[in-house]
Amino acid sequence: MGSIEKACISGFLCRLCSEMHRTVIHIYSDHGQRLCLVEKINGYLPITISPTDPLPKTICKTCLHRVEQHYSLLMRLTRMREERKYNLxxxxxxxxxxxxSISSVESDEEVVS
Structure with a gap:
């Protein structure tokens, strides 16, 4: 038997940055679903993931943080655009x-006559 010190621990490949990490989040896990990772990645990044594609289904914590920041910024911009539209x-x-307008005043006068 080999020792753990000599074991090669490769970790997991992040789908977004393509780097190896020991700690990742599985995109289709319960945690990933609670974070709506599939929707955020497919909806707001220029990539598409699916459970059947051959690429990794994990992302690292750094990329998760970046996805959350990106999503937050886009939602804030969308809210601001909607508020500005509403205010206009x-x-x-x-x-x-x-x-x-004069035409509406004239039409009101015609009704009164």
Whole structure:
């Protein structure tokens, strides 16, 4: 029997950085599913993973942190864009309500007559 000191411990290959790591997260594990890793990687990175492809199904903690940061930034930008869009619509409606167009005033006068 060989000793553990002489054993070759290769670790796991990260799907994103392609480096070997002793500690990884399995993308399709319960933990990976709770973190929505498949959705975040497939939806927001320029790669596609599937359970049947031949590539590694693990990512390292560094890449996990980067995926989470990237996702967080994209969600923040999406929220800001939606808020800005909402505020522009709200502002436009407010302006239209304060300064009705001549055509709408004329049509109101025709109804009163």
């Amino acid at each position: 619509i709200k502002c436009k409606r407010r302006r239209e309500g304060r300064n009705p």
